Amino acid sequence: MATLGEILKSARQKLSASNIESASLDATLILSFLTNYSKVSLLIHDDDEVSDDLKDRYFSLIDKRASGYPTAYILGYKEFWGLKLNVNESTLIPRPDTETLVEAALNAKVKGKVLDLGTGSGAIILALKSEYKDDIEAFASDMSEDALFVARENAKSLNLDVEFIHSDWFLNIPKEKFSLIVSNPPYIRDDDEHLNKTSLPFEPITALTSGLDGGDDIRIICKNAKDYLKEGAMLMVEHGYDQGLLISNIFKENGYRDVCTLKDLGGNDRVTLGCFCTK
Structure with a gap:
């Protein structure tokens, strides 16, 4: 099974390849949104294995972001x-x-x-x-x-x-x-x-x-x-x-x-x- 760190790295690469300027931040925000982990918690749990369901849901949203769909609409909020x-x-x-x-x-x-x-x-x-x-x-x-x-x-x-x-x-x-x-x-x-x-x-x-x-x-x-x-x-x-x-x-x-x-x-x-x- 993939770890949180691995899917985050893969998502960043995918968004970068799609010319998303804020690729690293967006990948982190979306994973934080799905897991309810803060950015710090994601680092702490970097080696935690993720379920196939979470992985699929994550990359579904990453694909959406790669198409240009705004991160704020994915998360449902903006500060x-x-x-x-x-x-x-x-x-x-x-x-x-x-x-x-x-x-x-x-x-x-x-x-x-x-x-x-x-x-x-x-x-x-x-x-x-x-x-x-x-x-x-x-x-x-x-x-x-x-x-x-x-x-x-x-x-x-x-x-x-x-x-x-x-x-x-x-x-x-x-x-x-x-x-x-x-x-x-x-x-x-x-x-x-x-x-x-x-x-x-x-x-x-x-x-x-x-x-x-x-x-x-x-x-x-x-x-x-x-x-x-x-x-x-x-x-x-x-x-x-x-x-x-x-x-x-x-x-x-x-x-x-x-x-x-x-x-x-x-x-x-x-x-x-x-x-x-x-x-």
Whole structure:
């Protein structure tokens, strides 16, 4: 019979041969998921023999990962901002780049009502609520009922109070005045070659693409957010690494002031923000 160490080594080789960049980590995470062993425990039990059933189930998942299917969907969760979030094919997989948006929202030091548009798994609003706690009333919307189900389950498991709203952008949002509106909307160009790479082919297309230049949804958000922002409140959106100028111009065309674009940890344009000021 094969040992844990042997099947782990074989899985790493298989994923590497399939050009999976995180081959070693993914092979370990999937085996940890099936065995309920931590990474350290896997090392300790390296010489333990495994049953044929476990081996078959493991390599079935490894084959799935080798095809490009995301590890987060295999495991059913993804960690973001220190929070363990359930994810599935109804939600985008939270990415480290989005923490740039969370950091910007925290640096704004707001109080009152905060709205997250297109919340998906709830990653952004749950991260903000976990930090701001009772200083904010948290609201989040999504057009997908399936995504909202996941977001609600995440809020429940984390014991965080968020009001979730089924809405296509502002369609069903109550006429409140928010201290901050944030969004990680679709921003990929319809013809972007990256749609056929990495995990993107497996993620919900409606949460990814937004017209010929990738800015259609952000135009809708910028135009309508002004009716929902308090005087002096900010709108913040995530966007693509090459869209800083495009999105900044959309903000300015809609009358936002003090518009600026923030870079992510990789040094790429990632978040643009602006202030709603009429005075």
